Amino acid sequence: MARLSEHFNEKEFLCRCCGAGKGLIHPHLVIGLEMLRDLVKRPITVNCGYRCPKHNAEVGGVPNSYHVQGYAADIHVSGLSPYELAGQAARVPLFFNGGIGIYPERGFVHVDIGKKRRWRG
Numbered sequence: 001m002a003r004l005s006e007h008f009n010e011k012e013f014l015c016r017c018c019g020a021g022k023g024l025i026h027p028h029l030v031i032g033l034e035m036l037r038d039l040v041k042r043p044i045t046v047n048c049g050y051r052c053p054k055h056n057a058e059v060g061g062v063p064n065s066y067h068v069q070g071y072a073a074d075i076h077v078s079g080l081s082p083y084e085l086a087g088q089a090a091r092v093p094l095f096f097n098g099g100i101g102i103y104p105e106r107g108f109v110h111v112d113i114g115k116k117r118r119w120r121g
């Protein structure tokens with residue numbers, strides 16, 4: 001099992017449909033998630049990291065989604081609301097300068113290291 005950092009394994013980030021994404025998870029995404037874990041002091045669950053183009057299309061992602069590039073993760077933390085988690089994510093410079101999307105009904109937060117964007121799903 002390939003360890004990407006102290007608390008994250010590559011397996012957690014691989015495509016949910018086919019296991020693609022090995023070697024494609026951007027190190028800055030993982031560094032940002034480690035920083036976020038330090039802030040919230042709890043484990044972060046990765047719901048979705050890398051997506052192959054087929055899986056991305058199936059879940060309604062835009063074709064150039066950062067998930068397809070290994071720049072993005074949808075995450076949740078037990079005991080924290082998506083709003084609380086997004087607030088903490090904004091304290092991580094890599095995510096502050098990237099994308100943070102809140103999905104309150106679905107109970108997760110999207111973070112990425114792409115262009116600076118904010119939205120509510």
Ligand SMILES: [Zn+2]
Nearest residue numbers: 015017018052
């Ligand atoms: Zn796939």
